Amino acid sequence: MRVSIVGSGYVGSVTAACFAELGHEVICIDIDEEKVRQINDGYPPVWEEGLEELMNKHVGKNLIATSDYDYAVQNTDVSFICVGTPSSDNGEIDLSIVAAASKSLGESIASKNAYHTVVVKSTVVPGTTEGVVRSILEEYSARKAGETLGLAMNPEFLREGRAVHDFLNPDKIVVGSLDRRSDSIVSGLYRDIDCEVTSVNLRTAEMIKYVNNAFLATKISFANEVGNICKRLGIDTYQVMDAVGRDFRINPAFLNSGAGFGGSCFPKDVRALIGSAKDLDYYPSLLESVIEVNELQPLQMVEILEDKLPEIKDKRIAVLGLAFKNDTDDIRESRSIPVIRKLLEKGADIHAYDPLAADNMKKVFPDITYASSAQEALEGAQACLLMTEWDEFRKLNTEFDSMDRKLLVDGRYLLDPEELEDVEYEGLCW
Structure with missing residues (x-):
């Protein structure tokens, strides 16, 4: 055709x-x-x-x-x-x-x-x-x-x-x-x-798309909410969700706790569905909560960082991962954006790296330092925030030795702290 x-x-x-x-x-x-x-x-x-x-x-x-x-x-x-x-x-x-x-x-x-x-x-x-x-x-x-x-x-x-x-x-x-x-x-x-x-029919097809994305976004925010509770209780949320996901009624996909969802679809589509519902005089409280949890989630990484490093001003902070997810150069609604913005408000010296998305992020934050590798971003840093689940980040180990202080806040459950020698490891929800 x-x-x-x-x-x-x-x-x-x-x-x-x-x-x-x-x-x-x-x-x-x-x-x-x-x-x-x-x-x-x-x-x-x-x-x-x-x-x-x-x-x-x-x-x-x-x-x-x-x-x-x-x-x-x-x-x-x-x-x-x-x-x-x-x-x-x-x-x-x-x-x-x-x-x-x-x-x-x-x-x-x-x-x-x-x-x-x-x-x-x-x-x-x-x-x-x-x-x-x-x-x-x-x-x-x-x-x-x-x-x-x-x-x-x-x-x-x-x-x-x-x-x-x-x-x-x-x-x-x-x-x-x-x-x-x-x-x-x-x-x-x-x-x-x-x-x-x-x-x-036409309307049903349009609705299927929104409901599909809204449900997946809801699973992510639910997992993050549970993850936040588990962290305060000293429970490994990944063990919890691994077991919960084995229920055939639930499925394990999109139950990984972390810094939240981004991209061109989930945030936009959930907000559009919320707006459409309000136009019909219906208040979609669950969907509102999905967005609220997602907006607050990445900022908890900065809170964890400040708990470990009370004075951020003028400190060199490595941010690894700028794309909203791995295997793309798309930064739309990336969870790195609110994190970087908050760090800049606090006067941090940011050195960022992403395999594909650096050029796109330069349009948003032209004045931070962009490294050509994870190793370069880590050199001399006082802390590192892992924001995107790139496979190359899963292999990081001795690269942390070049940091002034080997403090790592992992927002995507990428690394096993038991395999990292002398690294102060803190997971976002675990």
């Missing part, structure tokens, strides 16, 4: 490359000419494991990029909207980019003779595809959705750093549609993937 993808971020780039891998003809649409050039040169605009290899394999064959909506729409049968949907702290979602993409698609569809299907893959609150996207498409295309225009919602469930694998090996595929024809077209794109397609 011929597919166009609007937006070349994490979701758009992965969707484009993976559809090409499935044998479809794909055209990426992006208003950023630099991203268009990058893709056509075979380089993805974002880092994802395996993504560059797929782009190199398919660019120039069945994958190209353009900034021309008319060209892309005329030469494809289905267009996916994969643009950003940021939200404010109160949960209000910004649909301006989705609206702009819908308008441009509608204008291009207006001059096309054949039937065309538009699919929303961006994460949007229930009612958006039908209430916002549909109305804009119908206005600018002069077509009626469900008759001469297809409309569907196909949420993504991709883990950053594992997005290519997750796309090609999903545990679920959800297609929300306005009519049977739209459902058949979108479901057909996944025919070569061994996974059942769940067909629902």
Whole structure:
């Protein structure tokens, strides 16, 4: 099938490359000419494991990029909207980019003779595809959705750093549609993937995405709340959760205590669901607590540090890990950000290191010192905060010998204190 993808971020780039891998003809649409050039040169605009290899394999064959909506729409049968949907702290979602993409698609569809299907893959609150996207498409295309225009919602469930694998090996595929024809077209794109397609209406598909992420975020905050209690009782929370997770009704995934969740999905989606609930005159107290626990969790690392090192001002502190999780360069809602901000308020001299995310973090904190290795960040430090679960950090040992004081606060349960010689080790929740 011929597919166009609007937006070349994490979701758009992965969707484009993976559809090409499935044998479809794909055209990426992006208003950023630099991203268009990058893709056509075979380089993805974002880092994802395996993504560059797929782009190199398919660019120039069945994958190209353009900034021309008319060209892309005329030469494809289905267009996916994969643009950003940021939200404010109160949960209000910004649909301006989705609206702009819908308008441009509608204008291009207006001059096309054949039937065309538009699919929303961006994460949007229930009612958006039908209430916002549909109305804009119908206005600018002069077509009626469900008759001469297809409309569907196909949420993504991709883990950053594992997005290519997750796309090609999903545990679920959800297609929300306005009519049977739209459902058949979108479901057909996944025919070569061994996974059942769940067909629902548009609002249900939108809600499934939010509930999926909100539940996982809730598990993390629950584990962190329990971890905080366990630490005060001298109990190893990881032993507790290992046993609890063996219950088939619970599952061990996302029960690891630590510094909290970040990224482009969990914080934003939970806040958006909270905002949507309040618009319906319902106060979602559980979800509010999920966010509250997550906001307070990383700051406890600074409290632990101050307990061990009462005077932080002018002290050199190593921060290892800047990305919100390992295997990505994404710093959005990274738990390192509030920690670094708090340390700066207290006058600390911060030396930070991350295998991939340093350049992105420099845009947020341009004045801290960025090291080229964990060893360099640790040299002469009075303390170290471990913030991201990179595999290379799990191997640290003798590198701590270069610190002025071998004080380590582990926010991700990465290291075994019994294997660290003469290191003052303190876990966040254990």
